[in-house]
Amino acid sequence: MPELSRTRDAALRERANKVVPSGMWGHLHAAKLPDAYPQFFRRGEGGVLWDVDGNRYVDFMCSWGPNLLGHHHPEVEEAAERQRRDGDCLNGPAEVMVELAELVVDMVGHADWTQFQKNGTDATTTCVTIARAATGRRKILVAKGAYHGAVPWCSPSLLGVAAEDRAHLVYFTFNDVESLEAAAKTAGDDLAGILVSAFRHDFGFDQQLPTAEFARAARRICDGRGAALIIDEVRAGFRLNAAGSWEGLGVRPDLSAWSKAIANGYALAAVTGANRLRDAASQVFVTGSFWAGAVAMAAAVATLKVVRRDDVPARLARLGQLLREGLETRSRQFGLSIRQSGPVQMPTLLFDDDPDCRKGFAFCNAMLARGVYFHPKHNMFLCAAHSEADIAAALDAAEHGFSVVAAL
Amino acid sequence: MPELSRTRDAALRERANKVVPSGMWGHLHAAKLPDAYPQFFRRGEGGVLWDVDGNRYVDFMCSWGPNLLGHHHPEVEEAAERQRRDGDCLNGPAEVMVELAELVVDMVGHADWTQFQKNGTDATTTCVTIARAATGRRKILVAKGAYHGAVPWCSPSLLGVAAEDRAHLVYFTFNDVESLEAAAKTAGDDLAGILVSAFRHDFGFDQQLPTAEFARAARRICDGRGAALIIDEVRAGFRLNAAGSWEGLGVRPDLSAWSKAIANGYALAAVTGANRLRDAASQVFVTGSFWAGAVAMAAAVATLKVVRRDDVPARLARLGQLLREGLETRSRQFGLSIRQSGPVQMPTLLFDDDPDCRKGFAFCNAMLARGVYFHPKHNMFLCAAHSEADIAAALDAAEHGFSVVAAL
Incomplete structure (x- = not known):
């Protein structure tokens, strides 16, 4: 699996550090995320994001909530x-x-x-x-x-x-x-x-x-x-x-x-x-x-x-249910014990026996490398622009992520 | 001078009253302004506003500050x-x-x-x-x-x-x-x-x-x-x-x-x-x-x-100086004593001996009827889209306004 390119993100972080205290503030500060996560984004379309280095992600944070129908609806x-x-x-x-x-x-x-x-x-x-x-x-x-x-x-x-x-x-x-x-x-x-x-x-x-x-x-x-x-x-x-x-x-x-x-x-x-x-x-x-x-x-x-x-909550519930069931099945395949909680439209995934979030970080880093943006600790968000194909992509990436965690 | 049309504004206020407490909140609530003032606006262009009834105003509130360069710059x-x-x-x-x-x-x-x-x-x-x-x-x-x-x-x-x-x-x-x-x-x-x-x-x-x-x-x-x-x-x-x-x-x-x-x-x-x-x-x-x-x-x-x-502050200062001097001259022509205070880019105009703002309200109502939006109590704002012609229009309207106050 190739490493994600981070050249442009790194350069922007360096510039930002000079003119913004610690380079960013609040809940969007990438320092709180696994190392591989980008700080700066280039573009959004529907339920997909591109960071400034051109890496593409099916996005399950949805701007931490605001993106409900998809970017550029x-x-x-x-x-x-x-x-x-x-x-x-x-x-x-x-x-x-x-x-x-x-x-x-x-x-x-x-x-x-x-x-x-x-x-x-x-x-x-x-x-x-x-x-x-x-x-x-x-x-x-x-x-x-x-x-x-x-x-x-x-x-x-x-x-x-x-x-x-x-x-x-x-x-x-x-x-x-x-x-x-x-x-x-x-x-x-x-x-x-x-x-x-x-x-x-x-x-x-x-x-x-x-x-x-x-x-x-x-x-x-x-x-x-x-x-x-x-x-x-x-x-x-x-x-x-x-x-x-x-x-x-x-x-x-x-x-x-x-x-x-x-x-x-x-x-x-x-x-x-x-x-x-x-x-x-x-x-x-x-x-x-x-x-x-x-x-x-x-x-x-x-x-x-x-x-x-369009009864968006019902659509999100249907997609969220697919995601939840798929994650449950795949985590079991690797003998991992995870906890999925909250409404399926805003899922939280935590690993058992993971007090320092080592498993969660490894899982999310692996997902990110496969083009899926998850959060290791915070509830996530679905949007109406997500498709069943996006859920399938997330589950494929999760399979990889679980394999990484199982090998820790 | 014909009365400004307020049909659409009145209808919107009635609808708003049902779904927004007192129809509006905060500093933009028209209840705090003279009676003739509109609550709802249709359009802005440069330093000019149109209310929902199509009345046009050279605007000296500039959205209470945000409009610095003109709408749709x-x-x-x-x-x-x-x-x-x-x-x-x-x-x-x-x-x-x-x-x-x-x-x-x-x-x-x-x-x-x-x-x-x-x-x-x-x-x-x-x-x-x-x-x-x-x-x-x-x-x-x-x-x-x-x-x-x-x-x-x-x-x-x-x-x-x-x-x-x-x-x-x-x-x-x-x-x-x-x-x-x-x-x-x-x-x-x-x-x-x-x-x-x-x-x-x-x-x-x-x-x-x-x-x-x-x-x-x-x-x-x-x-x-x-x-x-x-x-x-x-x-x-x-x-x-x-x-x-x-x-x-x-x-x-x-x-x-x-x-x-x-x-x-x-x-x-x-x-x-x-x-x-x-x-x-x-x-x-x-x-x-x-x-x-x-x-x-x-x-x-x-x-x-x-x-x-463009050194916008300097441009605003030049226009504001024209406005201040013109208002001073015209108020004197009518034997009125006014106080203009603060920086000329953000002028405040108050009348002497006007504890209940009766003069200020009459003046601003008269200005509004001539297509100039002033505020009777709050500091106003110039924007870079204002022209010397806009200042001249304001001074013409002010002459009318002072004549109304002089006749109170």
Whole structure:
């Protein structure tokens, strides 16, 4: 197997290191990935990526979520281009904001209204602010280890964060009703809301879908206390159920935060809310220079129409099921014990007895050399542009990957 | 003078009211403007806007800052389109991130490195986080009434904000050295940094450029205490001096926050920093789903190259001077006493003896009816697409506006 060429990537990393601290920031920093992974990308098409050295990958990270329909989806790009010819960032919104808001309210089960932002963190922060404004209380219950953004109140890192930034967070364990009730008790009369991910997708751990019991407990606590149930749909949104990831559980939130896939890669986020939160949402001051940008909204309208028309979550589930079954079969052929967790549309694959992720890294490096981009620790993402041939290619590469791990 | 048509705008507001709390959020909410102002826009071209009813305005808000070179600037759009054909939101940055970072570091006086975000608030929040990480301290000095973003730690509204969100802010008065020194004394050994706007541009007040004495005092305090001097360039950036708004004062910050104009309307923000903050910047966890988006970066490269090649700040200063002098002359013709403040590239016009802004609103309504979009309370923005004919049109409209105010 030839080594992947990394000449151009290496040269860019060297230049980047001089002008960007450590060459890159945040979740896209290649230093957190196996050595063979590229930092810089040249091109995307559908569910396929090319790095700057021309290496081609069937991509199962999908931009860490935003790529839902495939890069350069014709309907999305046409809608964006049409809006772009008129204008993007004006002195107020364009008509498309109303069209998008009506579509979101129509699609999302609990939504009576919506507001738009740019980052997922904007949406989660806005939800917390609205919940506090509506209740006049301060405590927000959050699951230990959950990711809700990268600003001081919720960042996974404590560096540069003051204790006061998290003064009013109270922690519970995902899917643990008892711990949720205990946290609510701790919050007491000051409970403003419960913020919970659509499912548990903590970095490096097995994923968990919420149990109906847990979802109902969260709803019951909020109802009993007049607090707001907030679902963080930033990562899961539009991949599990376009009406809301908890719709199948029969539990609806008061507020949800959306971003990533909502405009198929265009920068957009949204908060959706129920009528009882509408006044508070109209009174808090939340804004950004580009939040009314019309091109991303036009892209979102096109994206969501395709999601609904083509039942994208069902397509992803079908492809994801093929991938999961194929990985299970092939890992067994090599006598390897793997754990696949979470919804099949957003799979996580971890190896048993792999505390330092040595197996995971070797597996992913081997996959990458065969042209398939997997992540060794984080949940992955399918997109509607993936084909059965792409899944077959991934399984072929995985067979190679498992053989490498088996030989470790 | 015929009334402006508002049929379509009214219909959209009615629809928006149903699906967006109060029909719009934040600084672009038309409810904060005189009655005649539109909420929804159809099109932008250069320095001109059309609302959804087809009314045309020479625009002096420029999207509240982002429109620096004019809507649909050919070089910016071409660069963005070229990048778009390759890809935008990938699994990591494209080569253009390095090109942009090198350009920013080359242009901005104090910058040894840079990082990119989406919102101005992302950039100011990142600066504060880096300052705290670098110093291991918590207190940030900020000017009373200054705007640094719309999240709990800095929002102009306290609704939904807990006292702890601002536990480590200490307030001073802009341009008041004594108050700055007193604030530093209050912060004591816990001083992490001073965050200050490039100039004082508080909403509804006369603007103030910083005095050299004030700027030097801020630098001296930070040097003496090992704290970080942070300039918020989000609003002023690239309009006063592309190397940094304080370059003319001979004072350089340790960190600056940029956004708005940096990519001529494409959503982008940046932090620039000096080498002594590089380690902290590489260690804090700051990220967003779209922060590595390549199209906005390509737009920024093109924008900044034009800014440098054409000396855009100088062009804006020349046009702004014409506008300021013309407004002064015409207001006097009507015996009106107005106050024009701040840099001419970002003018604020307020009427004397106008506590409820009745004069300002009447003036702006009259301007709007003559096809010129002014703001009655907020600083305005010039763009490089404005021509001398646009300034003349604004002055003609202003003459009408002053006549209306004189007759109140």
